[in-house]
Amino acid sequence: MTAPLIHGYEVVIGFETHAQLATRSKIFSRASTAFGAEPNTQACAVDLALPGTLPVMNRAAVECAIKLGLALGSHIAPESIFARKNYFYPDLPKGYQISQFEIPVVQGGEVSFLLGETLQTVRLVRAHLEEDAGKSLHEDFTGQSGIDLNRAGTPLLEIVTEPDMRSSAEAVAYARELHKIVTWIGICDGNMQEGSFRCDANVSVRKPGAALGTRREIKNLNSFKSMQQAMDYEIRWQIEEIEDGRAIEQATVLFNPDTGETRAMRSKEDAADYRYFPDPDLPPLVIAEQWIEDIRAHMGELPRAMAARFVADYGVPEYDAAILTQSKAMAAYFERAAQASSQPKLASNWIMGELARRLNAEERSIEQAPVGAEQLAQLLQRINDATVSNNAARQVFEALWSGAGSDVDALIDFLGLRQMNDTGALEALVDQVIAANADNVAQYRAGKDKAFNALVGQVMKASKGKANPQQATDLLRKRLVR
Template identity: 75%
Template sequence: MTAKLIQGYEVVIGFETHTQLSTHSKIFSRASTAFGAEPNTQACAVDLALPGTLPVMNRGAVERAIQFGLAIGAHIAPRSIFARKNYFYPDLPKGYQISQFEIPVVQGGSVEFYLGDEKKSVRLVRAHLEEDAGKSLHEDFIGQSGIDLNRAGTPLLEIVTEPDMRSSDEAVAYAKELHKIVTWIGICDGNMQEGSFRCDANVSVRKPGGELGTRREIKNLNSFKFMQQAIDYEVRWQIEQIEDGHAIEQATVLFDPDTGETRAMRTKEDAADYRYFPDPDLPPLVIASEWVARVKAGMPELPRVMAQRFASDYGLSDYDATTLTQSQEMAKYFEACARASGQAKLSANWILGELSASLNAAGLEIGHALVDSLQLAAIIAALHQGRINGAGAKALFKEIWSNEQERAGQASDAPAQIERLIRDKDLGQMNDSGELEKIIDAVIAANADNVAQYKAGKDKAFNALVGQAMKATKGKGNPAQVNELLKKKLG
């Protein structure tokens, strides 16, 4: 698909994502990585860079990098190098950051996702291990700043893409898919508010087919909503600058959600400015093929593999299968519902429709759904078997969702619970053709105008007659039977 042009310009976006790895201790020390501790209570001598201390590699961080590489189909380097990235900032105790430069641990790979119903793929350049810096705390009310080194040394996996994205919609879809992957395989908790998943967007514009434009890097985007707003503003700003005859200067910028604008923070550095060189305190990281094989054997079924299985085993569309694997909780809910009801497509429709709408309205994740998978399966089975109609199924769903007493019975036998509710709420579908015929005869007799309009070729009149018939059955009529009998009697 041709990239969407904005005022005759093509947008070019690449991402750098800092993913905080889910280890209990830091990448080069045994200090805790727990969030929310009092400032400077989780920084040991290694993190503070006291004289005589040496870094020791955290095996768990390496394993998580291997997991990610396997998840995206990348090359796991059998030998990678740690380097010193030199810059001076108050929250960087050593005066340099231990990172990887020339030979990263994860090389290549791609992330695939859907943008609407169009399949997209973003190529990755690399993913490398590094340590996080500390945090500067600015106390405006007393005019002072402090340094909290609790975060210093926290293990990060920096994931870098090629400049493959062409719109803010595509960038957000990529970021959501990446977020899904790292949380799915358990290498990151994905908490954007706590800084566990931080995205930097490199944005530039160019005339179609022209050379890449000068990029500006939007730092630390900590929500998908702000990510889209920041990119959209930056694109408009760059186009306006170029149209006014100004050159774009490479820079690092911040997004202000209060104003909806980006503002320059500093001129962007290039790699040469950091004076990278191999860290003499850390030997090369050697990853044997046997280690990779062990990690692979312990990996969960990946979302793209599960989506392919859902499509082949359950006859779902690629789009539905991909949507149902947005999280492990949703995938487990669907599979339990499909197996218990025997109706995969109906289960998918209900989960992506009624259930998702109810979750969104209540602000809940599917792991806290107020109708469990076996209850929904029992509703779907009753609907498929013709014991209730669509209206009755929705009424059952709403009754359980809104009734705390019914929800408390989730551990009981779901089919028995649904049968009781059908009986108690008088929701059973009317399938008796004789009884339906009497009702339809009465509806035809009472709606002569609609009958005449239908016979004159007005289809809307038929729908009105169906509505009257369903109303007369108190919503319990079998819709297919009602339609069939009406057409038969109207000739």
């Protein structure tokens, strides 16, 4: 799919994403990674860079990197090297960050996702292991600043893309897909508010066919909404600057969600500015092929493969399958409902429609849904066998959701929603409506089809909504043959 030009300019976007790994301890120490502790209570001697301390690699963090590489079709380096990334900031106790530079653990790979109905693919450059820095805390009221080193040493995977994206919408779709993958395989909890999944967007613009423009990096985007707003503003700003005759200078910028604007924080550093060199305290990271195969054997089905299976086995459209595999919990819910009801497309419609609407309105996850997959399946069966109409089924769903009952059939009877399928009784109602609505009958026979709809409505009203709409329609047509 070709991205549209914006005022004659092509947008070029690349992403760098920091995924905090779901390990109990830090990447080079045994200190806890639990979120929310009092400042500086989870920083040990290694994290504080006290003299005489040495880093020791966390095996669980390496396993997370291997899982990501397998999930994205990447090359997993049999031997990779850690480096020191040198810069000076108050929340970096050592004066350098342990990262990977020349030989990262995960190399290449790709992320594929649906953008509308088009399958898009973004190529990856690398994913490398590194430690997080601490956090600077600033108090506006007192004018003082402090340092919290609880986060120092927390294990991260930095996932870097090629500049393959051509719109903010495509970039957000990529970020959503990557978020789904890292949470699906269990290497990151994906909590963006707590900083577990942070994205940096490198944005530039150019005339079609021209060399890549100068990029500006928008740092620490921690919500999908902010990503879209930040990139859209930055794109407009860069085009306006160029159109006004000013050159874009490479810079790191921050996004202010209150104003909806980006602002320059500092000039953008290049690799040479960090003076990378191999860390002498850490030997090369060696990953045996058997280790990779052992992890592969326990990975389970990945979302894209599961989505393809849903299309093949259940006959749902690709779009539905992509939505239904947004999380393992949603996929499992759909499979249970589809199998128990034997109505996969109907199950898909209700999960993406009525169920999703209620979950979003109440900010619940699907695991917290008051209506279980088996209950939904029972309701879908009653729609399919014409026990209830679609409108009546929504009333039953609301009753299930609110806890008014748990048995679908009992609720249908309690609410008086069982559909009238007795042909004799329905014929009598149709005859009554025809006799009482001579004007509509005459209009319909004169060629005015709207009058027929009015008659169907009268039948539904007379039956208090219990008549089977299709049966009522068929009977009326037979009685009113023109």
